[in-house]
Amino acid sequence: MRGTSFVIGLLAWLFVGIASAHNWQDDFSNAIDSKAAWTGDWEHFAINKHGQLQSQVSQAAESALFHTNTCAIHAEWQCWVRISGNCSAQNQLRFYLTLTNKDINSDGYFVQIGGTNKNITLYEQNNGTSTKIIEHPQRIKCLDGSASYVDVRVTRDADGLFHLFSWIEGKDSTWVEEGVAFVPMVQSTYSAVYVRNSKTRGYDFYIDNVQVRGEQQQSPLGNQTTYDKASATLLSDNLSPNHDGWEDEVCIQTLVPNDDYIATCAVYTANGMLVKTLCQQTTISQSETLCWDGTTLQGNTAEIGVYVLYIELRNQHTHHTLRQRMAVSLTR
Numbered sequence: 001m002r003g004t005s006f007v008i009g010l011l012a013w014l015f016v017g018i019a020s021a022h023n024w025q026d027d028f029s030n031a032i033d034s035k036a037a038w039t040g041d042w043e044h045f046a047i048n049k050h051g052q053l054q055s056q057v058s059q060a061a062e063s064a065l066f067h068t069n070t071c072a073i074h075a076e077w078q079c080w081v082r083i084s085g086n087c088s089a090q091n092q093l094r095f096y097l098t099l100t101n102k103d104i105n106s107d108g109y110f111v112q113i114g115g116t117n118k119n120i121t122l123y124e125q126n127n128g129t130s131t132k133i134i135e136h137p138q139r140i141k142c143l144d145g146s147a148s149y150v151d152v153r154v155t156r157d158a159d160g161l162f163h164l165f166s167w168i169e170g171k172d173s174t175w176v177e178e179g180v181a182f183v184p185m186v187q188s189t190y191s192a193v194y195v196r197n198s199k200t201r202g203y204d205f206y207i208d209n210v211q212v213r214g215e216q217q218q219s220p221l222g223n224q225t226t227y228d229k230a231s232a233t234l235l236s237d238n239l240s241p242n243h244d245g246w247e248d249e250v251c252i253q254t255l256v257p258n259d260d261y262i263a264t265c266a267v268y269t270a271n272g273m274l275v276k277t278l279c280q281q282t283t284i285s286q287s288e289t290l291c292w293d294g295t296t297l298q299g300n301t302a303e304i305g306v307y308v309l310y311i312e313l314r315n316q317h318t319h320h321t322l323r324q325r326m327a328v329s330l331t332r
Contacts, residue, residue, distance in 0.1 A: 022070045023213040028053050039102070040065040040192070048206075052082075055195045057202035060090070062194070064104045067210075069191040072098060073160075075214025077111075077191070078153045082206035087114030087143045090198045093205050097154055098188035109186065110194070111152050111164065118143040120152060120166040120178055124273065133274050134164045134179035142168060151175075156214070159323055160184045160272070161312075179280070180264055182310040182325070183272040186217055232311045234326040241294030241301055242332055250328050251291040254284060256313055261322075265290050265311045267302075275302055284313070294330055304330055 028034050031047040044063035046056045055063060071077070077097045085091065092114030099108035105128055112121045118141045122134035143150070149169035156162050164178040191212060195205045233253045240247040254263065265278040276297055278290050292309065296302050306329050313322040 022216060024067070024069070025209070025211040026067070027051065027209050028207075038065040038067050044195075051208070053193070053207040055197060055202055055205040057197065058199075059202065060197065060199045061202065062104075062196050064192050064194045066099070066102045066190045066192045067212075069098065069188055069212055070216040071212050071214030072186040072188045072217035073156055073215055074158060075156045076153065076211070077155075078151070078209070078211045079193075080208045081113050081148075081150045081152060082208075083114060083143070083148045083150075084204040084206070085146060085201055087118045087148065088198075089116045090196065091201050091204070092196050093207070094192075094194040094196075095152060095207075095210075096190070096192035096194060098186055099190040099192055100187050102190050104192060104194055108188070109162070109183075110192075111154060113148075113150055113152065114143060117141065120150065120164070122154065122162060122164045122178070122181065124183070126273075131273060133181040133183075134162065136176070136178040139166075139176070139178060142171065156183070156186065159325075161323075180312065181274060182266065182268055182308070184268075184270075184308070185272060188216075232313070232322070232324045232326070234309065234328070235289075237326070237328050239292070239294050239328055239330045240332060241330070249291045249293040250309070251289050252309060252311055252326070254288045254290065254311070254313060256284070256286055256315075256322065259283075259285055260315050260317055261313045262316055263288065263290070263311065263313050265309070267292050267328075268308045268310060270306045270308065272308075275307060292328075302330055304332060306330075 026034055028047050029051040041063040044057050044061055046054055048054045079095050081093055094110045094112050096108055096110040100106045108125050110123050119139045121132055123130045124133050151167040153165040160183050162181045162183055165175045166178055167175050193207050235251045235253055238247055239250045261284055262281050263284045264280050267275040294302050306327055309326045309328055311324055
């Protein structure tokens, strides 16, 4: 079958390497310890009388503090955020889960609280470009108010899945899952908090109860799965979307025990960039076929190369979960 060498190469590249655990937290109750642990623009921050990290500038500014962090897998990141006013592109806060360098523009992943859509979003930052990888379609404008109190939690498991959760005081009765994204490789040297504020909003950003725990990931995740591989079958591993009626799409056929399962299925590049979401938390029948026609989120035809189709099938009542990753080569 065409593309087999690409698939074999990808599967050989994908393997697991996990090392030492690394855990830390800061509730900013001890200002001396906090100022020793965090480095960066301390002239733009202070620890207030409530034991919270608070922005402290009288002009429009971009401010960041960095904390050493090697957590990348089996990991959990959590923090509390308050923004005392309306969010916007000029007034937002970011919690950087991972950064490869002590530079806010280096490669990594961050949760943005606020921004133009006034919601909670997970981004990948690569070569200076930020790409949205998790955004809940029904949570746009969820921070559209005079003030927002938000708890944010992100987990990443052994399969490379980022789960983003949030809890907005006064709106949510429990944690809300914003979404899921598959990322096969994450490197981290630092975490960071970042504030972008307008001239009149320099004192309106608060951070507290930062907690990070997990293990260092040294090499990309494997194609292993501890779940039932029979849950999904790839009907073809080659895609040639030239509309000639031959291999114009690739399809996954699912098989689950009953109708209680919901499916999330997406296409990623070999290095984990989201290309297309085929379905997200969608109720499916016991046998379902999901297809990708080679197009991207923007409706363009994807570049020639190897892609990963990821599918998660979860029982809504028992939470029994079936997950699988499959490699596909796109040709012309």
